[in-house]
Amino acid sequence: MDHTPLSESWIKRFNVVQLVLAGILIMSPTAWMVLSSFKPSFEVTAYPPTLILSPTVENYSQLMKMTPFFSYAINSMIVTLGSAGLGLLFGIPAAFAVSWTRISWPAVLTLAARMAPGTLFLLPWYVMFREVGMIGSYTALVLSHAVITLPIVIWVLLPSFDNIPRSIFEAAQVDGCSITRILWKIAMPLVGSGIAVAAILSFVFSWNYFLFALVLSNGDSKTLIAAAFNFVGEGSTQWGALMAAATLIALPPLMLAAIVQRWLVSGLTLGAVKG
Amino acid sequence: MVDAANTVTPDRQRVELAALSAPAVLFTLAMIAFPLAYTVWLGFHAFSSTGRQSFTGLGNYSKLIADTEFWHGLWVTLALYLLSLVLQLVLGIWLAMLLFNAKRLPGIVRSLFISPFMMPPVVAGLMWLVILDPSLGAANYILQAAGLPPSDWLASPIWVIPTIALIDTWQWAPYVALIVLGGLQSLPASVYEAAQIDGASAFTTFRRITLPLLLPTIVTAVILRSVDLLRFFDIIYITTQGGPGNASNTLNIYGFRVGFEFFNIGYASALMLTLTVIVFGVVLAFNRLRGAVAW
Numbered sequence: 001m002d003h004t005p006l007s008e009s010w011i012k013r014f015n016v017v018q019l020v021l022a023g024i025l026i027m028s029p030t031a032w033m034v035l036s037s038f039k040p041s042f043e044v045t046a047y048p049p050t051l052i053l054s055p056t057v058e059n060y061s062q063l064m065k066m067t068p069f070f071s072y073a074i075n076s077m078i079v080t081l082g083s084a085g086l087g088l089l090f091g092i093p094a095a096f097a098v099s100w101t102r103i104s105w106p107a108v109l110t111l112a113a114r115m116a117p118g119t120l121f122l123l124p125w126y127v128m129f130r131e132v133g134m135i136g137s138y139t140a141l142v143l144s145h146a147v148i149t150l151p152i153v154i155w156v157l158l159p160s161f162d163n164i165p166r167s168i169f170e171a172a173q174v175d176g177c178s179i180t181r182i183l184w185k186i187a188m189p190l191v192g193s194g195i196a197v198a199a200i201l202s203f204v205f206s207w208n209y210f211l212f213a214l215v216l217s218n219g220d221s222k223t224l225i226a227a228a229f230n231f232v233g234e235g236s237t238q239w240g241a242l243m244a245a246a247t248l249i250a251l252p253p254l255m256l257a258a259i260v261q262r263w264l265v266s267g268l269t270l271g272a273v274k275g
Numbered sequence: 276m277v278d279a280a281n282t283v284t285p286d287r288q289r290v291e292l293a294a295l296s297a298p299a300v301l302f303t304l305a306m307i308a309f310p311l312a313y314t315v316w317l318g319f320h321a322f323s324s325t326g327r328q329s330f331t332g333l334g335n336y337s338k339l340i341a342d343t344e345f346w347h348g349l350w351v352t353l354a355l356y357l358l359s360l361v362l363q364l365v366l367g368i369w370l371a372m373l374l375f376n377a378k379r380l381p382g383i384v385r386s387l388f389i390s391p392f393m394m395p396p397v398v399a400g401l402m403w404l405v406i407l408d409p410s411l412g413a414a415n416y417i418l419q420a421a422g423l424p425p426s427d428w429l430a431s432p433i434w435v436i437p438t439i440a441l442i443d444t445w446q447w448a449p450y451v452a453l454i455v456l457g458g459l460q461s462l463p464a465s466v467y468e469a470a471q472i473d474g475a476s477a478f479t480t481f482r483r484i485t486l487p488l489l490l491p492t493i494v495t496a497v498i499l500r501s502v503d504l505l506r507f508f509d510i511i512y513i514t515t516q517g518g519p520g521n522a523s524n525t526l527n528i529y530g531f532r533v534g535f536e537f538f539n540i541g542y543a544s545a546l547m548l549t550l551t552v553i554v555f556g557v558v559l560a561f562n563r564l565r566g567a568v569a570w
Contacts, residue, residue, distance in 0.1 A: 018373055022370055022388070023384075023387075029402055030390070032402070033402040036405065045411050049411075049416055089298070090298040094295065109307075110303050112303070116555075117505075119508075119534065120548070121306070121314075122531075123314055123540055144306070154299065180294075207395070208395035211509070225395055228395075229512070253394065254390055256393075257390060258386045258390075
């Protein structure tokens, strides 16, 4: 009875209404954050809240004056790039070996980091890094964040390596190529886009990670995310600057996410779903 | 595969393959397995305020059983877990169906729909802290404009758990949607055609065909969300730090504070090991379930 063309067009309209509603629910908080960051200070805390009248960048310039925002950003860059690089360095050959041998325990082992609460590792790390005087060092931060990036790299690249026809490798072996050479000269160029996705996802999740830097960094090596926690106390009356900081911190991962959105499913479920 | 024509011997190959995965394995052992063993050891020790340690055997664990804050933390963890999980599944599946039916939606809009979970959770916490401010926030303004009473949100001991669940759902329901969307796109179109020929309504098709076929994908989403939700940290620490009072003091927050604010490393280790056992138990149970609903 409800299969007449008329009711079908109503169903379509109902879908559009729902889609718009979902879009508003999902996007308006972020939009509000960005909007607030461009409001003059008297308007940020105005009640009832106002939509923007005279946009200004005063919050951003105040943020730069109030905090060493730029050096926090450099810290974040060092830790993020370092841990993503380390993840790729260790993860690419490991993923290739797992794909070649079908012996999967090395890949499963790295997943342990994805499962256990970070505090579980943080307690012994803290004791150990303190023992050798490495609290606050970039090395400690890069190593701890590589625990996050390594499983991402391995599990993003596993299906890519699996997809390369075995015959290509066998032909190279007949020609006397070593496995390392096959990886370097043949396999890696073939999974270039997979490596790019792995690198970007590693960057995003390392950039976003809060807990390790909260304990293992100090005033000089604080990442943006860890510093943002302190902004809450300092900036409780300065919402504009707080929202400016939030907007700037969220910008790099959101921009990168837009680039890789097509490959997000397989990348983020660590192989659990074939997207 | 490896025939006699090969100039490379299988033995040499095996060594090479082992060498390729060695860095990742050694790194993981050094950063995870060894510290984990150390945590177990720490869990059997007590630390005095001066940092001196002494063996207490199961002392930390009997302390844990008698600790009302532990049981409260377990309750908060489970309440937050179940509430968030249900909200994220329902809204995630809803969003996935919407996006699946909106095939002409441009890629950039699609990525905006799923963008929240790529944002740092700390930023999401900051953002919602401002929106949910009890006296000046936009959320209460909207409530009042709609004729509803304002809420204290994160400052209310009663509402803090639902509010945190709401923030996490805003951030992660799109992630569930992304996973479910992947499952939807891999379903064979033929089953829909058969249902259409049989004259099934849209709702019946969803309930009787789509949902059962999606079950393995949904269980996968449940596993991935369970792992994160049971060790919930970032958003709580940035917004309430376990408060007001101890109303949002999850096990992970409690363990962190015991370890790094009160520096009772031994007891914190016992707490974190207990939480880890809970997480692995839940994951294993759901993994079994996934085997049972696979088709």
